[in-house]
Amino acid sequence: MPSELGAGEAPADECGAFVSATLGSDEIGDGSKASAYASVGKALEAGARRLYLCGESFDEALELPAGVTVFGALRCSDTSWVYDGSARTRIEPSAETLDAAGTSIAVRLGAGSGASGLYDVDVTAPDGNEPGESSIAVLAEGVTVSLVRCELTAGVPVAGDDGESPANDEGLNGVAGTAGNAALGAGTCNATANPGGAGGQKSCGGTVVDGGMGGGAFANPGANGLEGQPA
Secondary structure (H helix, E strand, O other), rough: OOOOOOOOOOHHHHHHHEEEOOOOOOOOOOOOOOOOOOHHHHHHHHHOOOOEOOOOOOOOOEEEEEOOOOEEEEEEOOOOOEEOOOOOOOOOOOHHHHHHHHHOOEEEEEOOOOEEEEEEEEEEEEEOOOOOOOEEEEEOOOOOOOEEEOEEEEOOOOOOOOOOOOOOOOOOOEEOOOOOOOOOOOOOOOOOOOOOOOOOOOOEEEEEEHHHOOEEEOOEEEEOOOOOOOO
């Protein structure tokens, strides 16, 4: 992980890319102090792995690859680019910016083997706009991250829409059971059971709630005759 800057220290031009929302330009900037980029996204697009940001507000949704380190709190009002802990860098994407990027995450730290870092960078996510929308300041996915002197603030998420009521609040009736069979007559030998009717059939929310089968009707075979008795 790169060393932090001390108070009043300024990084050299060759240390990384410099970004200022107020002084830089994405059209003609080259990432140097004298010709800074205007957006963090442009610096990342140019392949910068170490970024130095003025103590300003940036209306961007960021996706930082693994191994990228961002240093904030640089004083640019006098173009000195010295570290000033009171000049906070703020990543503050608007709801419109997040919507355009198709995300609800202000800063996403991508997965990878290289360690990432945010130094002196505050991140604030706006409140959600649409039903079910989250508000996430920073999301780190499978990456080692250092967050030093950072304040992360998520907004208020939005509850999802209510579920729809079924067309018939009581549900539909199941299939009716079949009629039971008649019992066999008394005295019938070697009779087997006549099964009862099948239960009603119904599935509710994927769960089978069939009715039970009707009771069976069993025949009672006659008893053996008695032996004759002497007179």
